[in-house]
Amino acid sequence: MDVTTEEQKVPGKVPDLDILRIMQMIPHRYPMLLIDKIVDIITGESCTGIKNVTINEPFFTGHFPQKPVMPGVMIVEAMAQTSAVLVMHTLGESAEGKLVYFMSIEEAKFRRPVVPGDRVEIKVQKIQNRRNVWKFKGEAWVDGQLCAEATYAAMIVMDS
Incomplete structure (x- = not known):
C-alpha cells in the first residue's frame, strides 16, 4: 500500500521548520528573531515564515503605546x-549560522497595520541568485489581506 503524502509528491518540498531548527540555521536571537516557524518550503525557490505578533514585542513599548x-x-x-x-x-549545513547582510530594499509598500494578535504569513520567492547574492520578493499577509511587500537583495557572508 502506498502511503505517500501530498507533501512528498511536490518536488523540493520539505517538512516545516520549528523555532529550534530556525535558530540553528540563522544567528538571530531575541529580541531580533522575528519568525516563529517556516512552512511550505520549496528548496531553492520559496517558503512561508510565520510570525505570531504579541503585545510583548519590545518595539510596542514605543511604537506606539496607545495604539501598538x-x-x-x-x-x-x-x-x-x-x-x-x-x-x-x-x-546546506555548511552555510548554517552564516551572516546575511541586506544589500538593497526596493519597492517597499505598507498597506495595512500589523498589530498584536495578528498571525503574519511571510511569503518569500527567490527572484535570482548569483554566487553569494540572492534577490527575493517578499509579502506579509494577515487573514488573507496583503499588509506589506518588498523586493530586496542580500549577501551571504561565507567566511564568517
Missing part, C-alpha cells in the same frame, strides 16, 4: 529572516 503597530522595518526584517532560512536550507 509593528514597525514596517521589522516586517521587512521578518521577510529577510524568512529568506535567510530558505537560503541556509538550500545551501
